[in-house]
Structure formats: C-alpha cells, structure tokens
Amino acid sequence: xxxxxxxxxxxxxxxxxxxxxxxxxxxxxxxxxxxxxxxxxxxxxxxxxxxxxxxxxxxxxxxxxxxxxxxxxxxxxxxxxxxxxxxxxxxxxxxxxxxxxxxxxxxxxxxxxxxxxxxxxxxxxxxxxxxxxxxxxxxxxxxxxxxxxxxxxxxxxxxxxxxxxxxxxxxxxxxxxxxxxxxxxxxxxxxxxxxxxxxxxxxxxxxxxxxxxxxxxxxxxxxxxxxxxxxxxxxxxxxxxxxxxxxxxxxxxxxxxxxxxxxxxxxxxxxxxxxxxxxxxxxxxxxxxxxxxxxxxxxxxxxxxxxxxxxxxxxxxxxxxxxxxxxxxxxxxxxxxxxxxxxxxxxxxxxxxxxxxxxxxxxxxxxxxxxxxxxxx
Amino acid sequence: xxxxxxxxxxxxxxxxxxxxxxxxxxxxxxxxxxxxxxxxxxxxxxxxxxxxxxxxxxxxxxxxxxxxxxxxxxxxxxxxxxxxxxxxxxxxxxxxxxxxxxxxxxxxxxxxxxxxxxxxxxxxxxxxxxxxxxxxxxxxxxxxxxxxxxxxxxxxxxxxxxxxxxxxxxxxxxxxxxxxxxxxxxxxxxxxxxxxxxxxxxxxxxxxxxxxxxxxxxxxxxxxxxxxxxxxxxxxxxxxxxxxxxxxxxxx
Ligand SMILES: Cc1cc2nc3c(=O)[nH]c(=O)nc-3n(C[C@H](O)[C@H](O)[C@H](O)COP(=O)(O)OP(=O)(O)OC[C@H]3O[C@@H](n4cnc5c(N)ncnc54)[C@H](O)[C@@H]3O)c2cc1C
Numbered sequence: 001x002x003x004x005x006x007x008x009x010x011x012x013x014x015x016x017x018x019x020x021x022x023x024x025x026x027x028x029x030x031x032x033x034x035x036x037x038x039x040x041x042x043x044x045x046x047x048x049x050x051x052x053x054x055x056x057x058x059x060x061x062x063x064x065x066x067x068x069x070x071x072x073x074x075x076x077x078x079x080x081x082x083x084x085x086x087x088x089x090x091x092x093x094x095x096x097x098x099x100x101x102x103x104x105x106x107x108x109x110x111x112x113x114x115x116x117x118x119x120x121x122x123x124x125x126x127x128x129x130x131x132x133x134x135x136x137x138x139x140x141x142x143x144x145x146x147x148x149x150x151x152x153x154x155x156x157x158x159x160x161x162x163x164x165x166x167x168x169x170x171x172x173x174x175x176x177x178x179x180x181x182x183x184x185x186x187x188x189x190x191x192x193x194x195x196x197x198x199x200x201x202x203x204x205x206x207x208x209x210x211x212x213x214x215x216x217x218x219x220x221x222x223x224x225x226x227x228x229x230x231x232x233x234x235x236x237x238x239x240x241x242x243x244x245x246x247x248x249x250x251x252x253x254x255x256x257x258x259x260x261x262x263x264x265x266x267x268x269x270x271x272x273x274x275x276x277x278x279x280x281x282x283x284x285x286x287x288x289x290x291x292x293x294x295x296x297x298x299x300x301x302x303x304x305x306x307x308x309x310x311x312x313x314x315x316x317x318x319x320x321x322x323x324x325x326x327x328x329x330x331x332x333x334x335x336x337x338x339x340x341x342x343x344x345x346x347x348x349x350x351x352x353x354x355x356x357x358x359x360x361x362x363x364x365x366x367x368x369x370x371x372x373x374x375x376x377x
Numbered sequence: 378x379x380x381x382x383x384x385x386x387x388x389x390x391x392x393x394x395x396x397x398x399x400x401x402x403x404x405x406x407x408x409x410x411x412x413x414x415x416x417x418x419x420x421x422x423x424x425x426x427x428x429x430x431x432x433x434x435x436x437x438x439x440x441x442x443x444x445x446x447x448x449x450x451x452x453x454x455x456x457x458x459x460x461x462x463x464x465x466x467x468x469x470x471x472x473x474x475x476x477x478x479x480x481x482x483x484x485x486x487x488x489x490x491x492x493x494x495x496x497x498x499x500x501x502x503x504x505x506x507x508x509x510x511x512x513x514x515x516x517x518x519x520x521x522x523x524x525x526x527x528x529x530x531x532x533x534x535x536x537x538x539x540x541x542x543x544x545x546x547x548x549x550x551x552x553x554x555x556x557x558x559x560x561x562x563x564x565x566x567x568x569x570x571x572x573x574x575x576x577x578x579x580x581x582x583x584x585x586x587x588x589x590x591x592x593x594x595x596x597x598x599x600x601x602x603x604x605x606x607x608x609x610x611x612x613x614x615x616x617x618x619x620x621x622x623x624x625x626x627x628x629x
Pocket of ligand 1: 087
C-alpha cells in the first residue's frame with residue numbers, strides 16, 4: 001500500500017481543481033504559456049508545499065503526496081505546466097529546504113510554497129549538460145558577496161523566476177568540493193535573461209538562457225556550507241528523477257487509456273480496429289509495460305520516502321519510465337493513424353512533451369552510465 | 378455562532394444509477410458527498426470565517442457515509458454527528474427529517490444550512506419538514522446568506538431574479554450553487570479532519586420510534602421516450618410553417 005485514503009482524498013481535490021481551473025485553459029497556454037497567476041493559485045491551495053514543513057507554509061505530507069500531484073498533473077495532460085510545477089516544488093526548492101538556514105527558508109522557500117515567488121534551478125550551460133562537472137559558471141567570493149560570471153541554458157521557469165538556484169564553480173583546484181549552490185534573485189544587477197527558447201514540446205512552459213556578468217549577491221545566498229554544492233546537487237537530482245518518473249507513468253497510463261477507447265470506437269473494414277490482433281496486442285503491451293514500470297517506480301519512491309538513497313533504482317526508474325512514456329505515445333500515434341498526427345488529438349502533444357523525459361534531468365545515456373557504475377561496470 | 382450543516386452521502390451521480398429489487402436506489406457502488414451539500418458546507422464555512430463560531434455537520438446514513446462526512450471536515454467543518462442505524466435503510470423524507478431534528482436539537486444551533494434537495498432522491502422535502510420540527514423559520518433557495526445580529530438575511534433565487542428575505546435566528550436556510558464554488562481541501566485540512574470528532578449516534582439514543590414509512594414505492598416505469606419532432610425543411614416557406622405551428626400550440 002503506497003497511498004492512504006488521505007492521499008486519495010487529496011487526489012480528488014487536485015483532480016477537481018485541475019478539471020475546473022486548469023484544463024479549460026491548457027490549449028490557450030500551449031500558445032501563450034501559462035500565467036504566473038496559476039502558480040499563485042497552486043500555492044494558495046497548498047499544492048506547492050505538499051511535503052514541506054508547516055513552519056514555512058508547507059502541508060507536512062510525505063513523498064507520496066507529491067507523487068499524487070505529479071500523477072494528476074500528468075493525467076490532466078498539463079505538459080509544460082506540470083514540468084514548471086515540478087521544478088518549483090521538487091527541484092529548485094528541495095535543496096533550500098534540506099540544506100538552507102532558517103532565514104533562507106523564510107526568504108526563498110516560504111514564498112515559493114505560497115506561489116508568490118517562482119523558482120528555477122540552473123545547472124546546464126551551453127557547453128556542459130551531461131558533463132555537469134565541466135560547467136564554466138564561476139562564483140568568486142569577494143568580501144561578504146559572491147560574484148557570478150557565466151551562462152546557463154535550457155532553464156525551466158528561468159524567464160519568469162523570482163529566484164534561481166545557480167550551480168557554480170568556485171575553486172577549480174578542489175574537484176568535486178569546488179562547487180556551490182547560490183541563489184540569485186530577479187533584478188540583481190549583472191543578471192539577465194538573454195533569450196526565451198522555442199522548443200519541440202512543453203510549450204506552456206518557458207525555457208530560458210541566462211547570463212551572469214559580475215553579478216553580485218550577498219554571501220548569505222549560498223545554500224549550505226561552502227564546497228558542498230556537488231553533493232547537494234547529486235542529492236537534488238535523485239528527487240528530480242524520481243518525481244519525473246512518477247509523472248511519466250501517469251502520462252503513459254492516460255495515453256494508453258485514450259488509445260484503447262479510440263481503438264474500440266474507430267471502425268475499419270467493418271469492425272472496431274481494437275479487434276485487429278495487431279492493434280489489440282499493441283494496446284496490451286502498452287498497458288502491461290506501464291503497469292510494470294509503475295510498480296517499480298512506486299517501490300523506489302517508497303524507499304526514497306523512507307530516507308534511503310537508492311541511486312541505481314532511481315536512475316532505472318527514470319530511464320524506464322521516460323522511455324516507456326515516449327514509446328507509448330508513439331504507439332498511440334500509430335493506433336490513431338492520421339488523427340494521431342493532428343493537433344486536435346492529444347497524442348501528438350503527449351509524444352512531443354514526453355520526448356523531453358529522455359533528455360532532461362539526465363539523458364538515457366547518462367542514466368545508463370550511472371546504473372553501469374553501480375554494477376561495477 | 379453555531380452553524381449546523383446537514384450532509385448526505387449519495388451514489389456517484391456521474392455513474393449510471395441502478396435500482397435494487399425492492400425499487401430502492403442501489404447504494405452499493407461508488408459514493409460521494411452530495412454535490413448540493415458541498416455548497417451547504419461552503420456557505421457554513423464562509424459564515425464562520427466572517428463571524429467566528431463553529432460548523433457542525435449532521436448526517437444520517439450507513440457506516441460508509443463516514444467518508445462523505447470526512448470530506449466536509451477536510452474542507453474545514455469542526456466536528457460531525459453521524460446517525461447510523463441499519464433499521465434506517467430506506468427511510469423516507471419524514472423519518473429522515475425526524476431523525477435529523479432529533480440529532481440537531483440538542484446542539485441549539487443559530488443556523489441550520491441544507492441543500493435545496495438531495496441529488497439522488499430530489500424530493501426537496503427534508504429541509505422544510507426539518508424547519509417545522511425544529512420550530513425554525515425557513516428561507517429557501519438562498520444564493521447568498523448573511524447574518525446581521527440575530528437576523529438571517531438571504532438572497533432567495535427566483536425565476537425573475539432574487540428576493541431579499543429576512544428571518545429571526547435560529548433559522549433554517551437552503552442554499553443553491555450561487556453561494557460559491559466549494560473550496561478545495563488542502564492536505565493539511567485532510568489530515569486535520571482525521572482527528573476531528575465524529576459522534577456516532579444510534580437510533581435508540583434519539584428516542585425515536587421507527588414507524589412504518591409514510592411513503593413507499595409501488596412501482597417503477599421508464600419515462601415515455603420523446604417522440605421525434607417534425608423537421609421542417611426550408612423550401613422557401615419554412616418561416617410560415619413554423620409560425621403556423623407556433624400558433625397551433627398557442628406559443629404565439
Ligand atoms: C525543455 C528542457 C528543460 C530543461 N530544464 C532545465 C532546467 O530547468 N535546469 C537545468 O539545469 N537544465 C535543464 N535542462 C537541460 C537538460 O538537463 C540537459 O539538456 C541534459 O542534461 C543534457 O545535456 P545537454 O543538452 O548539454 O546534452 P549533452 O551533454 O551535450 O549530450 C548530447 C548527447 O551526448 C550524450 N552523452 C553525453 N555524455 C555521454 C556519455 N558520457 N556517454 C554516452 N553518451 C553521452 C547524451 O546522452 C546526449 O545524447 C532542460 C532541457 C530541456 C530540453
């Protein structure tokens with residue numbers, strides 16, 4: 001049992017909220033991106049702080065309450081908004097909650113939980129993505145300030161963020177203990193959003209390129225102890241991969257159900273296409289693989305929730321869940337035929353949105369590198 | 378201010394409704410808090426926010442109705458009274474009103490809020506009967522409820538607009554969807570609801586003798602299917618033919 005009846009009750013409320021206040025606008029937001037006001041609404045309802053301490057406005061729940069939100073966002077077909085909410089609640093804020101001081105939590109975490117601040121996390125750079133250790137952004141200590149110089153790219157929420165958790169290098173000599181996580185607030189001189197990028201999917205979310213030029217922030221914006229950034233980041237990435245996997249399973253389920261309904265009602269050669277064995281077996285494969293991935297994701301999420309650090313399994317769950325989501329969406333397009341290729345039907349967007357899963361939060365190849373290493377390969 | 382809101386668990390109105398062999402609604406499937414009662418809870422919580430006090434839910438229903446009650450508690454109601462007794466299965470409107478009245482009376486509320494009618498039975502009879510049994514004035518179809526001193530003032534929805542109706546508290550009010558979208562419960566609210574008091578009351582404790590029901594269902598027949606209408610194809614004089622039809626049915 002992963003979900004209690006309290007989780008299920010929460011699920012009903014989230015579902016009704018998405019039904020009434022989000023789904024009617026999704027098409028419009030695909031064109032114009034979602035408004036900041038919807039993030040505030042998520043905050044008002046407590047959905048951005050489901051598992052954060054009540055002291056900072058959180059709801060004090062467990063990891064599975066975050067899983068419920070991620071699943072319902074995916075089931076509602078939220079795409080980019082789902083990603084933005086996940087970045088806010090499960091990627092940019094966890095390091096502040098886990099490693100930050102009380103004062104930092106009041107300044108950065110509480111407004112992000114309330115939805116009055118939008119948060120982002122910036123690791124990737126034009127010349128370093130998978131090879132995170134190769135980032136060029138430098139943070140130099142100058143008296144009681146940090147001075148940042150560098151570029152970040154593909155940053156979700158980056159264009160609108162009130163604050164950004166920036167991964168920077170401070171000491172080239174110190175290897176993995178030369179990195180730091182530093183918060184940069186919007187409007188800080190020397191920080192600018194240089195571009196908003198156009199992309200294949202996740203259209204309702206903004207993806208930005210950022211520039212830091214002699215950008216000075218107070219020393220108090222360093223999260224945790226100096227030189228701990230790499231360890232903090234590796235920990236953060238586990239949570240990021242875990243929540244992505246949960247959403248991807250629910251997205252695959254939604255598309256499988258959609259394709260089943262379609263195949264039962266679409267007629268060809270005098271019968272529903274679900275009657276053709278090749279289509280039926282395809283649907284069965286979609287449902288079966290998704291069910292298996294789901295079990296594995298839940299099992300791993302439970303270990304993460306209990307405070308274990310199962311890097312191998314989290315990487316496996318993320319790898320499998322994102323590959324499955326893309327594969328399922330691709331099968332669904334085939335089952336819908338020409339309709340599947342059209343914007344009026346949800347499966348082409350599901351495919352475009354899901355395709356990110358095999359790249360973001362670490363590529364398939366990087367997951368396999370991590371898993372391989374865990375087996376001593 | 379003490380506000381009682383009556384709540385009922387009903388079969389999920391979005392699922393197909395079935396009858397049991399004795400012509401009662403089959404309550405075996407998925408069940409939910411009556412959406413009409415969610416508006417009652419919302420109205421009660423708004424008044425509590427404005428005036429302070431307490432919102433008490435009162436429900437009659439089988440053991441599993443506890444889920445519907447808990448939903449109201451998750452939204453923010455303070456506590457609940459749940460009258461549950463196997464012998465009450467199939468209770469008609471009058472018996473229901475008697476039970477609710479007996480459970481509500483000892484609470485001495487300032488205001489009782491009900492939905493206008495249940496979404497499953499749709500008799501709309503329980504609230505007026507309940508008002509009568511409690512000796513309270515009733516104001517029905519309220520799309521807005523205000524309390525000023527010891528007066529309850531409502532905007533009573535009518536076909537033409539609304540009437541402003543005032544009653545002396547304690548009073549009973551039935552509310553429509555006009556009172557505002559029921560709030561979403563937060564996880565904190567959901568968790569807190571699990572430790573709120575739900576007082577279980579049995580029939581014997583209310584001192585009510587269950588007589589034979591005043592209503593019984595003698596039979597059930599399908600509604601007559603609507604006959605296909607006449608389609609008027611426009612061959613140049615459709616307007617006249619439509620006008621002739623409207624005159625014939627005295628619509629114009
Ligand atoms: C829509 C979107 C949103 C994003 N949001 C964020 C965000 O909010 N914050 C953030 O920091 N980043 C974000 N990213 C960046 C994302 O995490 C990176 O794109 C990803 O980690 C890959 O890095 P890269 O693009 O530099 O690819 P590269 O590292 O250049 O990889 C190119 C190819 O080489 C392969 N490769 C690299 N190294 C190896 C190896 N050792 N063995 C085998 N193959 C290898 C990769 O798997 C890939 O196939 C986002 C990306 C997208 C597309």
